[in-house]
Amino acid sequence: MKKLFSFLIFIFLISCVSYAANEVRTTDICAYINNFPVAAYNLNNQTAVYASNLKNYGFDVKWNPDERRVDINLSDKEITGTDDIVYRYDKDAAGRILSGATETDIVTYVNGKLTESFNINNYTVIYISALKEIANVLWDGEKRIANITVPSKNIKDFEPVPYKYDFDVEVPMLENTVDVKRIGTEKTDGSIIYKYDGEKIYLEQVAKYITLMKNCGFACLDDPSVPENEVAFKKGSVSAALYLDGNILCLKLS
Numbered sequence: 042m043k044k045l046f047s048f049l050i051f052i053f054l055i056s057c058v059s060y061a062a063n064e065v066r067t068t069d070i071c072a073y074i075n076n077f078p079v080a081a082y083n084l085n086n087q088t089a090v091y092a093s094n095l096k097n098y099g100f101d102v103k104w105n106p107d108e109r110r111v112d113i114n115l116s117d118k119e120i121t122g123t124d125d126i127v128y129r130y131d132k133d134a135a136g137r138i139l140s141g142a143t144e145t146d147i148v149t150y151v152n153g154k155l156t157e158s159f160n161i162n163n164y165t166v167i168y169i170s171a172l173k174e175i176a177n178v179l180w181d182g183e184k185r186i187a188n189i190t191v192p193s194k195n196i197k198d199f200e201p202v203p204y205k206y207d208f209d210v211e212v213p214m215l216e217n218t219v220d221v222k223r224i225g226t227e228k229t230d231g232s233i234i235y236k237y238d239g240e241k242i243y244l245e246q247v248a249k250y251i252t253l254m255k256n257c258g259f260a261c262l263d264d265p266s267v268p269e270n271e272v273a274f275k276k277g278s279v280s281a282a283l284y285l286d287g288n289i290l291c292l293k294l295s
Contacts, residue, residue: 071129071202072187077122092165099194128205232295
């Protein structure tokens, strides 16, 4: 199979939605610390992270039970990130309530400066903007990315965070792997088809998506019944198929 579609730049639209106070919601925003992805949430219309997660990102997080105090400072360790896959939610699945956040008597300091913090399931959560006391914090509204840079720490090559599809399993969205523009969505009984604009596709990009699907637990079906212009995947009871319909590239999930 040769070229099937040409690259188009996918631009994320900026949404301005207001939610009730102290509700933890899914977000289509992804956060990076020196290009290592870190799990992020929408809390009071701001991007928030668990303080304890920062231990793997070059920060020292200490808990003082007597003072009920959390101190976050730079550590002498390099950034390792997490072994778990960090997902971002598709725009259609963003804004859904995950849990509630409560006010806490725990005080949290970042580089010695008091910062606002919350309790979520007995874990301390802070706004990612609080890290500006230690690192450079930049917001890319077009790409929906929060970039945190710690100059003194190791940095890795940037890799897009895969989307988490709102099925009962995770299905990465195609536009996160190759630069194509989604032009429509078609829902049928028991399945959904994402449609993309493109006339050419490169084998290298198909291979990259197949690798990502495998990393998410899908098997790539090597079955004679699968059409020549289709790549099929299976994970449990969920099936996915990538195929061409004229000049439209389709990703069907069922």
